[in-house]
Amino acid sequence: MLSKPNVEVSNKSMLGRLFRKNNKNIIGIFTVVLALLFISPYIYIVLTSIKPSSDAISSSPTFFPRQLSLENYVTMFNQMPIIRYFLNSFTTASISTILAVFLGALAAYGLSRFSSKTGHAFLLLTLCVRMIPMISIAIPMYIIINVMGLIDTRIALIITYTAINVPFSIWLMIGFFNNIPKEFDEAARIDGCNVFSAFIKVILPVSLPGLATAAIFCFMLAWNDFLFALLLTSTNAKTATVGISEFLTAYNLDLGPMTAAAVSFSLPIMVFSILVQRYIVSGMTLGAVKE
Amino acid sequence: MTKESRVSIYFFAPAGIFMLIFLFFPVALLIRDSFFEIDMIGQGRGAFVGLSHYVDAIRSERFIGATTNTIIYVVVAVGFELILGLFFALLLNTAFKGHGIVRTIMLAPLMIAPLVSGLIWRFMLNNQFGIVNKLLYDFNITSSRHAIQWLSDERFSLFSTIIADIWLTTPFMMLVLLAGLQGISPTLYESSQIDGANKIQTFLYVTLPSLFPVMIVAVLIRTVDAARTFDIVWVLTQGGPSNSSxxxxxxxxxxxxxxxxxxxxxxxxxxxxxxxxxxxSYFLFVMFKANKK
Structure with a gap:
């Protein structure tokens, strides 16, 4: 550290620093308050779900519960087979995710080692698929699934989610594979791997972060889907989103259990997404921000 | 064809065939069906009617109304999201103590289903039990607890669905813009400081232009997603009352x-x-032009 050559100047800058630091603190407190205000609708739903059901639909609602109760959760379980709906959501989302990520990774590997031009074509295709409104795919899908006799089956949903997710998964994985030098494959081949086992044993393990990002987004799309589940299922394959929406009745009497269902559906995802935020951020800013 | 490229095709084939059957074929079917009279009950394909479905749609008041509502929805929602997202991104970019925690709080709704956002706002904007009306009354903004029928008044229904959209996707906007802000080279700020620019000038002449390409992409992504909106509107109003939303x-x-x-x-x-x-295409054209400069 240097000695203090000029006390006055250093005092001045210290004052300035103090002021600036305070300024920063004010901005900090302001931002924290705004952020809490922003998230408060969600907190309100969580708090409402643990109110007695008469308080949940009181004409003079309070933000914080006056009394805690699990009544809404009990009603939710009694009123509909919600566990089956959640299981349907979970199986369709996970199977379609595995399929989309695996098919996507295979295709992306082929493309990235084949030529970079096809990679660009895929970027364009992914963009186009992203532009197509879901409802426009849903209309012909409904007809096709109907003809195949798959209405109200989980297979119908798995097929649909996989189809929508494959282009995205290819695009994301191409980016990752392009960053893996070709020497990796060559080294594996020299060690006696064939092309396929080199892919499975060498390339896939190094690209785990990419696979994780792709899997998170594919899973979320399927888990959160409402439109296709509403259109393609009725009883057996009904998913959680459609089930929850059925708590909305004309006279609003089931709003309490509805909040319980909405929280059960979204809170695990919220916690999970905070844990894997790194992957989500990298997936969402991909394409928008150049590295 | 070389052995290498044949191998690549084998790798691509499973995904390619899957997309061909369940993505390209449906779109092709969609285009073909649009030219025919089709009876859902009989499952039969009826007469070829040419462009008459298109003409009928353009002439129908409901289609025009739905298109107008979609445009209002997109413009208002994305506009607010851009302003709010930029505001939060700038705040978070000041790196105060604990900005990491705030970022996590703000990003928490990122993965919430649009359906859940619809449910939350359906509950909060409820005519009888909604907390929004109660708060407005408590703060003396409205004169009664049921002053605004958010979801069943034709003047407010579309606006209410837009609120749910803004709440749900402002974090996405913030995230992308924040990444953009952090990508601006510090030397740009240094040189503008040397040139004696004040904070507002720096924002207008350094921050905004550098952020422009990122903003275009973010607005494009959000525009497309907002235009496709279904879940939120379905849960909140199902398009009613009398098609107002x-x-x-x-x-x-x-x-x-x-x-x-x-x-x-x-x-x-x-x-x-x-x-x-x-x-x-228009957005991409603008971006291409901006990149060229």
């Missing part, structure tokens, strides 16, 4: 499921695709 997705869904008009809904869906492709 009807958007294209909900209208097509009803045309297909309630009236069984496959041909009509297909024609609208094709026009919807073309509309979105046109809008995004």
């Amino acid at each position: 009807e958007v294209l997705s909900t209208y097509m869904y009803k045309t297909l499921t309630r009236y069984g008009q496959v041909g009509e809904s297909s024609a609208m869906a094709v026009m919807f695709i073309l509309l979105l492709l046109a809008i995004s």
